Amino acid sequence: MNHSAHVLHQLFISGEISAAEIVARTFARIKTHDSKIGAFLSLFEERAHQKAKILDEKRRNKQHLGKLAGVPIAVKDNIHVHGEITTCGSKFLTNYRAVFDSTVTRLLEEEDALLIGKTNMDEFAMGGSGTHSAFFPTHNPWNLSCYPGGSSSGSAAAVSARLCPVSLGSDTGGSVRQPGALTGTVGFKPTYGRVSRYGLVAFGSSLDQIGTFTYSVKDTALLAEVVGRHCEKDATSISLPPQHYLRDLERPLLEWKIGVPWSFLEGLSSEMRHLFDEALKVLEGLGMQIVPIDLSSFKHSISTYYILGSAEASTNLARFDGIRYGQRSKRANNLEEVYSLSRAEGFGFEVKKRIMLGTFVLSSGYQDAYYHKAQQVRALMIRQVREALTQCNVIVLPTTATPAGIIGGISDPLEEYLQDLYTTGANLAGLPAISVPAGFTHDKKPFGLQIMGGQMRDADVLTTAHAYEKATTFTQATPPLFSGDL
Amino acid sequence: MNLSEEEIAHLAQLCRIDFSEEELKLVGKDLRNAVAYCEEILAVDTTGIEPCTRVLENAHNHLREDEEGPTLPVQEFLANAPSKVGSLIKVPPVLKPA
Numbered sequence: 001m002n003h004s005a006h007v008l009h010q011l012f013i014s015g016e017i018s019a020a021e022i023v024a025r026t027f028a029r030i031k032t033h034d035s036k037i038g039a040f041l042s043l044f045e046e047r048a049h050q051k052a053k054i055l056d057e058k059r060r061n062k063q064h065l066g067k068l069a070g071v072p073i074a075v076k077d078n079i080h081v082h083g084e085i086t087t088c089g090s091k092f093l094t095n096y097r098a099v100f101d102s103t104v105t106r107l108l109e110e111e112d113a114l115l116i117g118k119t120n121m122d123e124f125a126m127g128g129s130g131t132h133s134a135f136f137p138t139h140n141p142w143n144l145s146c147y148p149g150g151s152s153s154g155s156a157a158a159v160s161a162r163l164c165p166v167s168l169g170s171d172t173g174g175s176v177r178q179p180g181a182l183t184g185t186v187g188f189k190p191t192y193g194r195v196s197r198y199g200l201v202a203f204g205s206s207l208d209q210i211g212t213f214t215y216s217v218k219d220t221a222l223l224a225e226v227v228g229r230h231c232e233k234d235a236t237s238i239s240l241p242p243q244h245y246l247r248d249l250e251r252p253l254l255e256w257k258i259g260v261p262w263s264f265l266e267g268l269s270s271e272m273r274h275l276f277d278e279a280l281k282v283l284e285g286l287g288m289q290i291v292p293i294d295l296s297s298f299k300h301s302i303s304t305y306y307i308l309g310s311a312e313a314s315t316n317l318a319r320f321d322g323i324r325y326g327q328r329s330k331r332a333n334n335l336e337e338v339y340s341l342s343r344a345e346g347f348g349f350e351v352k353k354r355i356m357l358g359t360f361v362l363s364s365g366y367q368d369a370y371y372h373k374a375q376q377v378r379a380l381m382i383r384q385v386r387e388a389l390t391q392c393n394v395i396v397l398p399t400t401a402t403p404a405g406i407i408g409g410i411s412d413p414l415e416e417y418l419q420d421l422y423t424t425g426a427n428l429a430g431l432p433a434i435s436v437p438a439g440f441t442h443d444k445k446p447f448g449l450q451i452m453g454g455q456m457r458d459a460d461v462l463t464t465a466h467a468y469e470k471a472t473t474f475t476q477a478t479p480p481l482f483s484g485d486l
Numbered sequence: 487m488n489l490s491e492e493e494i495a496h497l498a499q500l501c502r503i504d505f506s507e508e509e510l511k512l513v514g515k516d517l518r519n520a521v522a523y524c525e526e527i528l529a530v531d532t533t534g535i536e537p538c539t540r541v542l543e544n545a546h547n548h549l550r551e552d553e554e555g556p557t558l559p560v561q562e563f564l565a566n567a568p569s570k571v572g573s574l575i576k577v578p579p580v581l582k583p584a
Contacts, residue, residue, distance in 0.1 A: 099562045192541050206541055235548050303524040314501070321502075324575055328568035334578050340504035347503070349513070355501050356517050360489075363500065369487075369528065375537030377527050382538060413516050414523055430541035455543055 002478060002485075005071040005165045005219040012070030015059070019052035019070050019114065025486075026072045026116055030163050032486055037139045037148075039158040041077050042085055043117040048072070051114050058112075066112030067226060073108055074158045074167040077118040078125055079210065080199040081105050088201050089121040089133040089151075092320055092327040092346030102199020103231045104168060104210055111226050116164060119154030123348045124317065125175055125203045127151050128419045129410065132350045137407055140183060141479040142446055146404040149179030149419075152213070156183040159213040161482040166223060167213045172204045173305050174399075174423025176211035177435035181399035181448020184437045184477060185213045186465070188220045191455050192430030193238040196231030204312040205236075207305075207427040215475055217436065217466040221245035224458060240456065248459040249466045253286050256464070259293035259392030264422075268401055275447040276398050279438040282471050283396070283464070293388040293395065297381045298425045302417055304381070305424035307361050307374035314358025320346065353413075382429045389454045394464050397422050399435040399448035422450060432458040436465045437474035446474075487525065489518055 003011065011017045027045055034040050055069055075081060078088045080098035087093045105115060122132035130138040130153025138153035140146040141161040148157045152169030156179035159167050169176040171189035180187020189211040200210055212223045224245050231237045260280070268276065280290060322328040322342025329341035347355070361370035388395065400419055410416050426433035431452050438449035449468065453461040469475045489497075494514040498505050505513060560573060569576040 096566055097562075099558050099566070193545070232548065232550060236542075236545075237548065238542065238545075239548060297530075300527050300530060303527045306520060307524055307527075322568065323577055324563075325566035325568070332578060335580050336502075337504075338578060339502040343502055344504040344506075349509070352501075352503055352505070352509075353513050353516050353520075355503065356494075356497050356513055357520055359497055359501050360517065360521065363497070366487075370524065372537050373527055373530075373532065374524075375539065376532035376535045377530050379535050379538035380530070380532060382541075383535075414519060417520075417523075428541075 002162045003165065004216040005068065005214065005222060006216065008165060009068065009070050013065060019055040020049070022070055022072060023048045023052040023114060026164060029486060033161055033163060033482060036144060036481070037141055037157045037161055038136045039119055039138055039154040039161070039163060040074070040117045041087060041120050041135060041154065044084065044115055048114045048116050055112055066110060067222065068108060069112035070114070071166060072114045072116045072164040074117055074119050074155055074164050075105060075115060076121055076152050076155045076167070076169045078121060078170060078201040079105060079168055081115060081118070084118065086118070086201065088125070089123045089135065090346065090348065090351070091134040096326055100199065103196035103233060104199070104227050107227050107229070119152070119158055119167060121153055122151035123351050124201070124313070125151040125170055125172055126313070126350050126354055128174065128178055128416050130154070130157070130179065131407055132348060134348050139407070140404050141482055142184060142444065143404065145406055146445070147407050149182035149404060151175040152179050155213050156180055156185055156187065159185045159215060160479060162478055165214060166219060169211050169213060170200055171209050171211045171427065172207045173309060173427050174420045176213065177399050177423050177433060177448070177450060178419060180213060180435040182404040182446060184446030184474070184479070185215055186217055186220050186434065186436050186475060188212050188224065188434045189426060189432065190224055190228055190458050191238070191432045193236045194228045194432070194456070194458065196234040196237050198231055198233040202316040204309040205316065206312060207309055209427070217462060217469045217475070218246070218249065220434070221249055221462045221466070224462065228458070238456070243459055245459050245462050249463055251463050253288050253464065253467050256288045256394070257291050257392040258283055258288050259291055259388050259395040261293050261295035261298065261388070261395065261397060264295050264298050265397060268398065271441055272398055272401060272447065275439045275441070276449070279449045279468070280396070282468060286467050286471060291392050293391055295384060295388060295425070297377070297384045300377050300381070301424040301428065302421055304374045304377045304428060305420065306357065306417060307370050308378065310354045310358035311362050311371055312358070314355045314362065317351070317355055378428050381425065385425065385429050385431070393453070394460050395452040397450050399423060399450040403441050403445035403447065426452050430455055432461045434461050434465045436468055437477065438468070438472070439474060487521055489514070489521065
């Protein structure tokens, strides 16, 4: 069943496999393997079987079938699917049932995708390890004692272990690309505003973007075409027509310039630096030309991101008040206690900490010093990366500075924050960016190459990633534990 | 900037989170470290730089016409409410009885 979405769709259309069989095999595989990795929080067996029945019927009757007919897709548990539970990986929302469909999942279902379940995540998408879920940690399919990265930990692990060819995640500071890199999958964050966030539980509204995991850039391009469209229910949605990423994939890259921000990469270990250099050689071999660019302001990414992201999170999470839905403390005797006890019981430590940090940087007396300063530094970063992008077509850098670490091995919280050093810049500047598998460390941990482009130049990012993928074999590498047919 | 115990407790109050004493100590420690780290940006020269308030180039707000549209189904929405009376959400008394 280790077929890409493209192949699986073809097999279904040509009649070699029925949708019912795809669904049956998918759930069999999940049941065999998921106990090892903890990727899923809920499974949509009934829903998927029903949809499969409809698809098989449609095919028999030679009716029109969508672009994703027969493709099983997992959804991060902060994206609503009407009638299904949305927990956001939090105890606060353990029993919350979504009352409407997100635009993304509606678009997928309109193209006849099979939604198969919701995936584990760091609580409210805060964290870079997959160990901040209120339910259980997710394990890395390449090494079960390691974390898969986060916050879209389950979506990354599910695709990495080949439980499904496609999953949805959300990326606020790297939450798709970072676990993509750590699990050897293709993680793509489109331009800010390209994919509707209607039905995505908000974390940092000026940063959040829905993205995808796949094991083929071609699949990524297909998914980006399906979900990358204007939505009137999201005020930040870009009102431009959908783009033809698949058609653009095969463009020759001769004469294309790739910008490398050398000074920003100074802290890399020699092993990670070597892997990055090897990836650059492949791109040069494709006719691309390397030019040095200056992204010196990006060294402030983490501070800027944590100030702005936490400020926005503290505001967005104010809605979790214990009144209308979710956790309500049984100990509460008055309204004030409904708020403070429900939030104390429902939120995990990391979430509480970010609400505290966000409230601090927005509080009277500190707002100018921290929040407004961070907004200015963000403006400076945007200015610099725009300038850099006049000198090159795309920017490349490693997705992460370190490979996946041992679960429970991070003792200093700042260490986990620093894992986002190379990914937060694309969120702060609203840029499209992809992490594509680009090799392994000596102990067989995946390394991710990040390719970043200008706003609304998602096609350039995908084309470069596709060319790189074709010149190497890393996207096809499957974790040995999960390489069997079942 | 070194946040005092009182300031941390005040922040917790603003956040409407009832921390245990022990948890407040832990969160205070991490918060102080995070703030200390983030303070590196205070030294960045941002003279004359306008704060970034929108990310997209050529962005403009999309406002819809002020027309009545479908609303969320009330019964379905109420199914998520922790406590309710009929079609209303129930909360502890807000005003003390006179």
